[in-house]
Amino acid sequence: AQSVTQLDSQVPVFEEAPVELRCNYSSSVSVYLFWYVQYPNQGLQLLLKYLSGSTLVKGINGFEAEFNKSQTSFHLRKPSVHISDTAEYFCAVSDGNNFNKFYFGSGTKLNVKP
Amino acid sequence: NAGVTQTPKFQVLKTGQSMTLQCAQDMNHEYMSWYRQDPGMGLRLIHYSVGAGITDQGEVPNGYNVSRSTTEDFPLRLLSAAPSQTSVYFCASKDRAFQETQYFGPGTRLLVL
Numbered sequence: 001a002q003s004v005t006q007l008d009s010q011v012p013v014f015e016e017a018p019v020e021l022r023c024n025y026s027s028s029v030s031v032y033l034f035w036y037v038q039y040p041n042q043g044l045q046l047l048l049k050y051l052s053g054s055t056l057v058k059g060i061n062g063f064e065a066e067f068n069k070s071q072t073s074f075h076l077r078k079p080s081v082h083i084s085d086t087a088e089y090f091c092a093v094s095d096g097n098n099f100n101k102f103y104f105g106s107g108t109k110l111n112v113k114p
Numbered sequence: 115n116a117g118v119t120q121t122p123k124f125q126v127l128k129t130g131q132s133m134t135l136q137c138a139q140d141m142n143h144e145y146m147s148w149y150r151q152d153p154g155m156g157l158r159l160i161h162y163s164v165g166a167g168i169t170d171q172g173e174v175p176n177g178y179n180v181s182r183s184t185t186e187d188f189p190l191r192l193l194s195a196a197p198s199q200t201s202v203y204f205c206a207s208k209d210r211a212f213q214e215t216q217y218f219g220p221g222t223r224l225l226v227l
Contacts, residue, residue: 004156006156009154032212032213036218041220041221042220042221043118043204043206043218043219043220043221044157044204044206044218045218046215046216049213049215051212051213090156090157092157094212099212100145100162100164100170101159101162101172101173102147102159102216103159103173104149104156104157104158105156106154106155106156107154107156
């Protein structure tokens with residue numbers, strides 16, 4: 001089974017500053033990687049996903065993530081955050097052994113301050 | 115097009131009671147799944163289904179039953195609720211191919227006393 005680690009449970013940042021949310025996963029032959037966002041009292045919404053090809057993936061709302069196979073990481077970045085980015089962010093992975101099973105990290109709460 | 119719907123939104127149960135959490139989708143998705151979300155633990159997969167009549171266990175299946183008689187519906191049954199099942203439950207669906215996006219419902223908040 002896969003495991004996903006999000007080391008930062010909370011990340012405070014000022015508006016218009018850059019942010020990086022970290023995600024590491026346990027190694028596997030092939031993986032599919034996802035970042036989701038959850039606004040208060042709502043379900044999860046997909047931000048971006050890596051399936052294959054270019055290691056730099058661009059998503060919605062100006063977010064991007066880079067797949068690094070050697071470091072088994074998939075960190076999420078945004079060059080300039082807005083107040084509206086305040087939410088909880090989840091990294092998830094499925095792998096080639098069973099792509100129907102998804103494993104989520106514990107989440108990172110991004111708090112954007114004015 | 116309502117997407118993924120879940121009922122009820124909130125439920126309080128006593129230990130030992132049974133209940134069914136409902137999930138429906140109108141996108142003709144073959145894949146449906148149930149997760150529970152607990153503080154500090156993210157989402158954990160309970161059960162999933164890749165089509166009518168086909169279900170399989172996820173990471174934390176104990177205490178939960180599922181069945182899939184139609185493409186649209188994927189109910190989650192708690193036969194004898196326990197306080198450890200207090201959680202927020204999310205249903206999700208997607209097309210079957212691995213690259214397809216999962217769509218989540220709004221969640222059901224369950225409190226077991």
